[in-house]
Amino acid sequence: MNAPDDFPQARALFSLEAEQAVLGGLLLDNNAVDRINGLDAAHFYRDDHRLVFSQIVQLIVANRPADVVTVFEMLQSQGRAERIGGLGYLTELAHRTPSAANIARYAEIVRDRAMLRETAAAARKVLEMVETPSPMKGAEILDRAQALLGGLAQVGVRREPKFLAELMTEFVEGVDQRYHGTVETAIPTGIDSLDRALNGGLRRGNLVIVAGRPSMGKTALTTEIGLNQSTDYSVLLLSMEMSDQEIVARAAASRGTIRLSSLLNRMEESDWPRLTYAVQACADLNFAVDDSPALTLLEVRMKAKAHQRKHGLDVLIVDYLGLMTGGEEKMRTQQIGAYSRGLKALAKELNIPVIALAQLSRKNEDRPDKKPILSDLRDSGDIEQDADVVMFVHRPEMYDPNNTDLKGYAEVLIRKQRNGALGDVPLLYRGAVTKFDEWTGPLPMLSGGPAVRKRGIAAEL
Template sequence: MFKKNILKNFYSIYAEQYVLSSLILYNNSWNDIYFFLNVNNFYFKNHQLIFSIILELLNLNIKFDIYSIFNRVKVYSDFNFLIYLNYIIQKIPNPCDILYYSRIIHNMFLLRKILFFSNNILNDILKKNKLNVSEILTSIEIGLFDITKNYLKEKSDSYLLSNIFDKIFLSYNSFKNFYVSTGFKNLDKILKKIGGGDLIIIAGRPSMGKTSFSLNIAKNVSEEYNLPVIIFSMEMSSSQVLTKLLSCILDKNQDFIINIFENKIINNFDENYLKIIYSLKIFIDETVNLNIFQMYTKCKFLIKEHGSLGLIVIDYLQLMNSPNQNQNRVLEISEISRSLKCLAKELNVPIIAISQLNRNLESRNNKRPVISDLRESGSIEQDADIVLFLYRDEIYDSENLLNKNLVEVIVSKHRNGPIGTAELYFFNDKSKFSDFY
């Protein structure tokens, strides 16, 4: 527990009194601070109580003064609030300064959270005989995520319609950076482009090419826009992901790539291909049992290091861990999908999450997937902006040569546009997709 002389540097009684008196004298000044100031931001209990009463009156759309506040607050305490309220309004604040003092209150609150959080971590480490570093780091990540998401942004999340119009249509660079192409013309005809904040689910039965398709999009985004892309591969190792990517880039089968690795035949690489490989800003993270907090931390680090992030790929959604491990796996997956959508919006980056399908479709005559086939779907279909299903008829009818290397990308959900089917070629041995003409 901290001594009071330490905490005195982490609150401002003057700022708290100033904000309360400003609200009492100028009820409308609440409009300047409503988007971030909360009851728990105040350090003093009496101030929390007064502020909660003010919030109650504001929600009821009732004009208030010290007497209306006193009539409600006196039932909670023996403290003489009337004298105190009279005292603080004598400061006669300028309502223009309420935002400044509210920021002080909010920042002091966050500093206290950081202080207590750091102290708790230190105590946990000192008390435990056996230290689990992974467990400690996860605890730190969760705590930091909780503090960071409460950090006051420089502006509100609400924007005037005309400002949004100006941002998108009058600034070419802003418009260009906000959207990325999949790299496939037939698919882009339906989707147009995928934008920051979009959660895209790519699903299909085994052997449909889900991972290869996602890697192809990742390569296209990094190559065309020169943007960093991160791939969270919880199923395959980084070397396996690299093999698939190189097969696609070099247009060579995976056995050829593996042979180069095993025999270290670097001369087999064309110089132009080497330039492509070294120019791509693709990061591969093979952390197992990944949770949303770890993902958030890693993505924020990349954005800090490189200034931006073009795409996040998760292979695959059902291998992620939920911080709240419920017995019901469907609820866990639902929580994960909601968190991914929030993460995409928070970072303003599109997220591709690969998902499994249940086996129900195998008993149907028409084995093309539908949204209800999503495994442990829960709210996946609700959270996703785009749902893509990959279907290869040659898996079920290998003798029909017309189906050879043909894959259907079925757009079953498209929040901001039409649905439909795009046909692509898929060369499985090269992990490569190309447009179907």
Template sequence: MTTTDTPNQKDESLLALTLRQPPANVEAEQALLGALLTNNRAYDRVSDFLAGEHFANRVNGQIYEAIARRIENGQLADPVTMRAELEHSGILASVGGMAYMAKLLSSMVGIINAGDYGRTIHDAWIRRQLIDIGENVVNSAFGTTMGLSGQDQIEAGEEALFKLATEKGNEGDFVSFNKALSGAISVAAQAFQNEGHVTGLTSGLRDLDKKTGGLHPSDLLILAGRPAMGKTALATKMAFSAARAIMDEAEETGEKPKGAVAIFSLEMSAEQLATRILSEQAEVSGERIRRGDIGQKEFDRFVRVSHELARLPLVIDDTPAISLSAMRTRCRRLKRTQGLCLVVVDYLQLMRPSVGTRPESRVLEISMITQGLKAIAKELEVPVIALSQLSRQVESREDKRPMLSDLRESGSIEQDADAVMFVYRDEYYLQQRMPKETAFESMEKYSVAMDEWQRKMSLVHNKAELILEKQRHGPTGTINLFFEGEYTRFADLDTIHQEH
């Protein structure tokens, strides 16, 4: 048997809600200020996370800021030295003047307890911020915020919570060099024990792993190139190789995969991306797959490979124009439920910044996105590979190999990235310069030009360059790769056995 509240009971409940006071501990604020005024060394215990805005009582916050200013300037902050500033500014006028200072001194706690009182004040501030966020979510849901859909409101609420979680105060501390050395030795030992000396996730490309040591947690890697260079194919190769390595490790240990590889495909659908991977692994042309122009043996191989790939810890999100806040939320959820080892974004110019932000320019918008992607990499401790378009100025040069200055709406792309890589295929540009018979006076000259063109084409056929232009933790340089256009497949280039 269920019971329902009467109208009077509901009214009383609503009244109780409206009469509730926001979390605050004024006594703790007064006790901490008393400790600071008595012994300035107490400031060292709270200065790294506590600010004047965290105090519930506005006057207490202003007094704290005044004390902090003097201490930061190397001056003594006690009732005598503070008196002139507090009286002149009128801060104490609303609380009884200098008599309030006496009250603070009588409320003081020892320097040992100052940190605990500071954290109590800070925790109450966080709770007040949560109440404000909750009220904003409720008001938006009631329709007071125009122009935001229900999904936008969810993302705005998540963004506000994330901002509070990341900006609530810097409570970090120094790490002893001994501890840092232990971590460095652990990484070196892992590299020594691993085949190929790879400390991070493998990219599936031998020569790239040699230069980078693999894909490392917290790193943002930018993979850029002009259209038709193979950015998506190369990023897909890396994602697939990482997922297969994760699966192989899980099978060796008899445990579940330690995490998934997430691909955010803003340009291609999940089906198109899956077809590319299938085409590469089954060695069946994607174009022929779409046309249905395949034989029974190829179809059987296609199905067999698809069953093998279905076991891989690889997930695809093909939401178009996904916002940074939505991406962050989905990555955090995936890490919590399944584990997360790598994030691939194809590509960053198609993303939207967090809901509620309105950048003044496209450059600033892209900067916010790259900073957000770097924050995701650091927070979730996973490598993030973000694809990027290059500006058209590449096409106007004789040598069309990309440079850092070619990054489109670059802003802070170069600054935020731990590594910047460009994919380049000379074959693509040379193919467009195929001699035309009508452009020559005689067949003899045309034949000479065609022979020269074919000679150059043979030198670059099925070859690509991965130009590692920036790497924060290691060397730069050009890595030669094998590229098979029919299957949009990248692989290591075997320069010793090219003739085979």
């Protein structure tokens, strides 16, 4: 049974010989079905081959023999025997294949050609989207095109169940690699006490929410983390609140230990050597800033993907969720929930940690200790659900300005961590230079008593 010659350009998109070899091998050895590695009827180019494959698998699954005669009888009872060329073609399939020894390779060829056909079909869909008038913008079309082509990697992929003994071997190998430092476990924040609390730092595929009331220093903290990481990793900051020049000023202040107010107004003569040092230090950092305002989730995705493609991307910082726009949801809480879900999906897709800043409601101000809790996240409880890590930046001195012991004292309150303990990390906030450092010495006395760290990481701090 030969393929039609009307469309010779399609010949490269299928392999008649490989499809016949798979079917013939299964007719000769039903046990070979365990070696076809997720091959499905849809992977076959020819309709008659799809039909024969389906009947063979159906018989094998039913624990019945699948040979030339049994497959023919089943097809004949369904009135479809002639559709596949009758008993003669089934016999030809079995005779053409000497054995099922190489069936895994034949199946791989069939799947590979199926992927080529899917790629061609996706390309046609993309061309149709481009040429057909619609309200979609170019960026939306590009994103859909990337999604279509990206999904093709899963064609023919099937995960099989694994016994715990098999998984344990792989797990122990990973533990050994981490023990010897031969594999990346997390991306350090550059603040040792915070890294210890986060089991090494930020993990790829995670959505990390950094939240706080206004002026608590959440932007300063995330910028500091990004600058620290950019010595060894590629970092992109999408700043919807501050201009790129303001971010540069903060970077110069932090790295050169220069008062931010001096940089933004009139600098002292003695600060110029520090600025020179800051410029040189920042020149070697792989830290990029985009200050486009009111980004949509689609624009965030496009910018992150483009940056990863052009420059590599290991960490994405979004400042902040509340300034994002767009989406089909009418209620603001639903919009914020859609943004957090989208950022979590982006983290997994690009295999990077995504740090998203968020605002808190005023509810914490009604509590005696003023410390925020998860329910204080503004606009949406979905943020709490989607995030892998939720950290609050809290500075007690903002509520007790007359307490000199609290000067510069800050806490990072870890209130959610999927794979780690919760707790409070004490830090020193040097507001003049917008920099966070380690807190040394005893914890200060708060209005309601001494600062208390949560059980779980206190011993490590």
